[in-house]
Amino acid sequence: MAIHECVQLVPIFQELAEPQLDTIESIVRHHHYQAGETIFSADDPLDQLMIVSAGQVKVYQLAANGREQLLYLLQSGEIDGEAALFENQRRTSFGEALVPTDVCSIRREDFQNLMQQYPSISINVLNVFGKRLTQLERQTTSTATxxxxxxxxxxxxxxxxxxxxxxxxxxxxxxxxxxxxxxxxxxxxxxxxxxxxxxxxxxxxxxxxxxxxxxxxxxxx
Amino acid sequence: MAIHECVQLVPIFQELAEPQLDTIESIVRHHHYQAGETIFSADDPLDQLMIVSAGQVKVYQLAANGREQLLYLLQSGEIDGEAALFENQRRTSFGEALVPTDVCSIRREDFQNLMQQYPSISINVLNVFGKRLTQLERQTTSTATxxxxxxxxxxxxxxxxxxxxxxxxxxxxxxxxxxxxxxxxxxxxxxxxxxxxxxxxxxxxxxxxxxxxxxxxxxxx
DNA sequence: CGTCGTATTGATCTAGTTCAAGTACAGTGG
DNA sequence: CCACTGTACTTGAACTAGATCAATACGACG
The missing domain is CATH 1.10.10.10 (Winged helix-like DNA-binding domain superfamily/Winged helix DNA-binding domain)
Structure with a gap:
């Protein structure tokens, strides 16, 4: 595995220099999932930021009648879990690896510290959020109309x-x-x-x- | 009009003290719209953060076939325009006052400065974003399924x-x-x-x- | 080569749209 | 205060996109 494998490919950490990436890498945890494996489920406590370093993750919700709605398809470099980085919440969606997938995660607390230290990170997170929101707005409009x-x-x-x-x-x-x-x-x-x-x-x-x-x-x- | 009329009721500025609110108030611009009036349109340059200080704003998109999709109903204290606070983008939705409505706006540049000075603001913005994202995810799932x-x-x-x-x-x-x-x-x-x-x-x-x-x-x- | 998951095709059914006509209702001006 | 007008709402009847159910075909993989 390459050094910084997740950290370096994530847009939210761009603009940071090598030594800083080293620090981040050191607080990150790595996981591997097989195709078809569930990475997280609705109702799980949401206390980590998840980064897809390789593979593909399907993020979906279940409606009351049990039908499934695919919300995002996360590719490598994309993140999830930002929705509640500052509040205690639970997940509302499911994540499933579609192919063999590597994921790293950062605990909420650690990530908050990072953001304090490097304000550019929060700006990057805001941008990611914004894009996702815009995309989802379009999806909503188009499925509905x-x-x-x-x-x-x-x-x-x-x-x-x-x-x-x-x-x-x-x-x-x-x-x-x-x-x-x-x-x-x-x-x-x-x-x-x-x-x-x-x-x-x-x-x-x-x-x-x-x-x-x-x-x-x-x-x- | 009360002092700080918009600024003080916006969740993203909570935790700030009086003198800081004064500063913010001084860089804010006020507008009034009548019921039925259009506040912004798709394709408008998006360079301001908008705060609803009184009234009600309907935010909607138009699909390719011309049908309308209501995305949010902004109440007083709610904000819009965060989607592109850091990037030059254009609006993708329309905003219309449903009742007589007061709105204040902050220029992007000014807001960025604020965030540099008071990091708690960006955290609050992240939270607002997160909630909206979660709500929209649910809406998407439920209209689709x-x-x-x-x-x-x-x-x-x-x-x-x-x-x-x-x-x-x-x-x-x-x-x-x-x-x-x-x-x-x-x-x-x-x-x-x-x-x-x-x-x-x-x-x-x-x-x-x-x-x-x-x-x-x-x-x- | 058989087996399991996935994809296609056909036939039927229905929720919800569309179009059209009529009704309630709020606001405006006399 | 009432008539007038425009907008919103309701109701009905016909139509259709798409769902559902069921059977068959395909294709990857042991």
Missing amino acids: ESVEARLANYLTETAASLNTNTFKLPLKKKDLATFLGTTPETISRKLTRFEQLGLITQKAGKVIQINDADQLLLTE | ESVEARLANYLTETAASLNTNTFKLPLKKKDLATFLGTTPETISRKLTRFEQLGLITQKAGKVIQINDADQLLLTE
């Missing part, structure tokens, strides 16, 4: 854009993608087939999708 | 609980409530009638609702 077809079209073009390519592998199982978009796997299947029939995309083997006409795709109502 | 009936039932009991009474006036027009819950005014009407027929609530004149059986209401699927 747009058709499944439009949401899926959006998701495909956004994913392609962020990967800078027209051909990419879906990073999620259809089941998870379905809960992310607030629908069912069956509907996803059907809509993808429909997009293909319209010539907007091409489905290749192994969850690989090629987008043929992003503009037209976005016009989907 | 629960029936309109369940969401409405939830909204009614939560509102009642937060006001500490069983009889209350809906703080929103049905039209706005509908976009908040991700549905239509017609559906709200019908569901309320249904709840009344089931004896779970009683509808009185002028948007006043009395909850008769909160427990049963929550069991609505």
Whole structure:
């Protein structure tokens, strides 16, 4: 394992110099999870900041009727648990490793001390928060007001854009993608087939999708 | 107008002493808006923190298809605009005064200085952020996975609980409530009638609702 | 090569939207 | 104080997107 493996890749610690990163590294704890393993559950006491150093973590909630809603897909370098860094709260969501995943955590108290010492950290945390809030606002608006077809079209073009390519592998199982978009796997299947029939995309083997006409795709109502 | 009218009622400035509040007050700008007036729009440059000192502000987004989604209802003491306090961004939502409303604003630069001087402010901002994030996560989950009936039932009991009474006036027009819950005014009407027929609530004149059986209401699927 | 989880496809069903028409109601001006 | 007007709300009837249920097909992996 490389030195600073988590610490150095986390945006919230950028702008800190080597010796400071060393200090942080020394108070961090490392964990490894296998694919499918639960990292945290709703109702767990929330007293640590979690950093994904490698792998992929699915963060989801359960509704009263037991249905699952995927909220975030944390990639390496992303953090979770900020929501209650200063208050005693409990988690409201579940975290599950989708692939073998390395995670480090910092205890609340230690993190608070860090923030006192290096104010730039809190500014970075605020930024991360802000982005997440904006993203979630968009997600809320779109699940509440747009058709499944439009949401899926959006998701495909956004994913392609962020990967800078027209051909990419879906990073999620259809089941998870379905809960992310607030629908069912069956509907996803059907809509993808429909997009293909319209010539907007091409489905290749192994969850690989090629987008043929992003503009037209976005016009989907 | 009372001295410190905005500043003193904002949770993010709590723990600060009088002279500090004076300083803050001196850099704040005041505005008044009439009911129905637009306070900000999507795409506006976001360079101020906004504080609602009196009144009520509806914050909403527009989806691609033009439909409106209500995100927050800001009450006096609440703030908005934190999302981009440190980055140049543009607004993604609209703000509209629902009743005559007083607002004060602080320029980004001034606020950043404040945070440097009084670190407790940034901690308070983090907390506000965190709460909003948690609330929005719940809203996302529930619009995406629960029936309109369940969401409405939830909204009614939560509102009642937060006001500490069983009889209350809906703080929103049905039209706005509908976009908040991700549905239509017609559906709200019908569901309320249904709840009344089931004896779970009683509808009185002028948007006043009395909850008769909160427990049963929550069991609505 | 069989087995288990995942994906597709088809048929049916329903919650909620949409459109349209009518009603209550608050505010304004005479 | 009442009539007038515009907005909000309700109710009904028809329609549809998408969920659900069930059966089948696929594909990865031991």
